[in-house]
Amino acid sequence: xxxxxxxxxxxxxxxxxxxxxxxxxxxxxxxxxxxxxxxxxxxxxxxxxxxxxxxxxxxxxxxxxxxxxxxxxxxxxxxxxxxxxxxxxxxxxxxxxxxxxxxxxxxxxxxxxxxxxxxxxxxxxxxxxxxxxxxxxxxxxxxxxxxxxxxxxxxxxxxxxxxxxxxxxxxxxxxxxxxxxxxxxxxxxxxxxxxxxxxxxxxxxxxxxxxxxxxxxxxxxxxxxxxxxxxxxxxxxxxxxxxxxxxxxxxxxxxxxxxxxxxxxxxxxxxxxxxxxxxxxxxxxxxxxxxxxxxxxxxxxxxxxxxxxxxxxxxxxxxxxxxxxxxxxxxxxxxxxxxxxxxxxxxxxxxxxxxxxxxxxxxxxxxxxxxxxxxxxxxxxxxxxxxxxxxxxxxxxxxxxxxxxxxxxxxxxxxxxxxxxxxxxxxxxxxxxxxxxxxxxxxxxxxxxxxxxxxxxxxxxxxxxxxxxxxxxxxxxxxxxxxxxxxxxxxxxxxxxxx
Numbered sequence: 104x105x106x107x108x109x110x111x112x113x114x115x116x117x118x119x120x121x122x123x124x125x126x127x128x129x130x131x132x133x134x135x136x137x138x139x140x141x142x143x144x145x146x147x148x149x150x151x152x153x154x155x156x157x158x159x160x161x162x163x164x165x166x167x168x169x170x171x172x173x174x175x176x177x178x179x180x181x182x183x184x185x186x187x188x189x190x191x192x193x194x195x196x197x198x199x200x201x202x203x204x205x206x207x208x209x210x211x212x213x214x215x216x217x218x219x220x221x222x223x224x225x226x227x228x229x230x231x232x233x234x235x236x237x238x239x240x241x242x243x244x245x246x247x248x249x250x251x252x253x254x255x256x257x258x259x260x261x262x263x264x265x266x267x268x269x270x271x272x273x274x275x276x277x278x279x280x281x282x283x284x285x286x287x288x289x290x291x292x293x294x295x296x297x298x299x300x301x302x303x304x305x306x307x308x309x310x311x312x313x314x315x316x317x318x319x320x321x322x323x324x325x326x327x328x329x330x331x332x333x334x335x336x337x338x339x340x341x342x343x344x345x346x347x348x349x350x351x352x353x354x355x356x357x358x359x360x361x362x363x364x365x366x367x368x369x370x371x372x373x374x375x376x377x378x379x380x381x382x383x384x385x386x387x388x389x390x391x392x393x394x395x396x397x398x399x400x401x402x403x404x405x406x407x408x409x410x411x412x413x414x415x416x417x418x419x420x421x422x423x424x425x426x427x428x429x430x431x432x433x434x435x436x437x438x439x440x441x442x443x444x445x446x447x448x449x450x451x452x453x454x455x456x457x458x459x460x461x462x463x464x465x466x467x468x469x470x471x472x473x474x475x476x477x478x479x480x481x482x483x484x485x486x487x488x489x490x491x492x493x494x495x496x497x498x499x500x501x502x503x504x505x506x507x508x509x510x511x512x513x514x515x516x517x518x519x520x521x522x523x524x525x526x527x528x529x530x531x532x533x534x535x536x537x538x539x540x541x542x543x544x545x546x547x548x549x550x551x552x553x554x555x556x557x558x559x560x561x562x563x564x565x566x567x568x569x570x571x572x573x574x575x576x577x578x579x580x581x582x583x584x585x586x587x588x589x590x591x592x593x594x595x596x597x598x599x600x601x602x
Contacts, residue, residue: 106212106216109217109220110216113219116223121187123456123457124182124186124187124190125182125186126463127233127463127574128574129487129577129578130489130490131487132486132501132504133234133236134235134486135235136154137171137237138490139152139489140160141175141185144169145172145173145175145176150165155505159324161325163278164278164320166237167237170240171185171188180494181494182465185235188240189231189235189236190233192239192240197223200412200415201218204416207385207386207416208419217442218419222411224442225411226449227355227357227358227408230357231408237277238277240276241273241276241277241280242273242280244270245269245273246412248265248266251265252287252290258294260308263308264308266309268316271312271313271316271317274313274317275317275320279347279409280409282395282409283392283395285395286388286391286392286395289388290384291309293384348400348401349399351403353403353404357448358414360444364437364440364441365417365418368418368437369417371421372386372421386416392410418437418438418441419438421434422434422437422438458564459557459558459574459575459577462555462577463578465491465578467555468491468553469491471491471551472488472491472495472582474551475582476497476523481500482521482525483499483500483501483541484499484526485525485527485530488527488580491578500519502524508537508540512540516544520587523582523583524541524582525583526538528554528579533573546585547586551582552580552582553580555577557575
């Protein structure tokens, strides 16, 4: 019965997640920027985005973009063709997390679906499976690399090579995942202490393979390590601080409960580890990984996904403690409480999505663009309309990212000579100064308006303040045709816009 119910729950989760891929979240900056690099890798064989920057983007590596380019080649260009990769690698991360957990803390086959659902329903993990970034790809390869060297009894040249290749692939997806190498270094010191003669040469080989594989990319993309370092450091060594490195002070609100429960679990595990001598080096590695992340990685939200599985290792560990003076079920309470929180958040989020499908429908956005903007047009918009514009046969550039506002608008108007402006309701309430500036520099004719109102239940749910309301206006937008003859500001139109 447990297996049946768990199987049904996982099937429902998989269906809901896959069905909602095109609806949540709405296309956003990071996703669109990476999708455009992948699309141009597929079409032109270059890493040059056409929505902004217009020069090769090498800072992330090539693995994610290559996978996405292959997806576009075989599935066609589109939102689902790009996002399903994150869905796949999210599932692989959970699978690998269970494999690593099983080595350190044997769990029954019946309870494995519970642990899988606990991680899958985590608010941040659930969001990351849809966001269209490369983080879960890097995390999977890193966990796979850790898995091969996790067991000191199984360390041999075969596992060393597999581990090094996987970790190199993780770094070639995004170098930010490299913070875990510090904790892995401590793990290797532990191995050297156990068997210096055997493990020293294995460690050297492991490091050399990772270095050589990454060096191939550095040579291709930058030419040399000197140019590679200059790329990140810029004119001053402080450019890298608060851009790539350093604690940002930001912790996602969705993870507050998880972090609190995990800290409590760590303290309990350490206490009983000292009493029962069940302490293992792997859990020191987990602590070192979490601490390294907050010290090294400059995170404003998405990168926290790198350490979410490590928190859940502690939740699983405390749930399997056994003592003579407390029943076993007492230690399972943190996991059970966290499970109901995650499940509740997941349920509310899906209710929010499914009650606003019409506003979130990419088909409506694409039909709107196809009807009112002819193919091969030049369009300026926020990232939300990227897929709709591209699939309708036109080109798009960002309205609100990269360059200074004045420089960006001037270049798009005088050099690129854009023809259409899509102003979303989302951008209008979130960044009205940008919209106003564009309208102050050219004349426009409004030609179409897409407005799908929220239903009453969706408005009520947003009013409760339980979930983010950033996407409450969906794809609602106005298409303007630029009239390039008169640079004067259209006063009535601007007044109406700002009202």
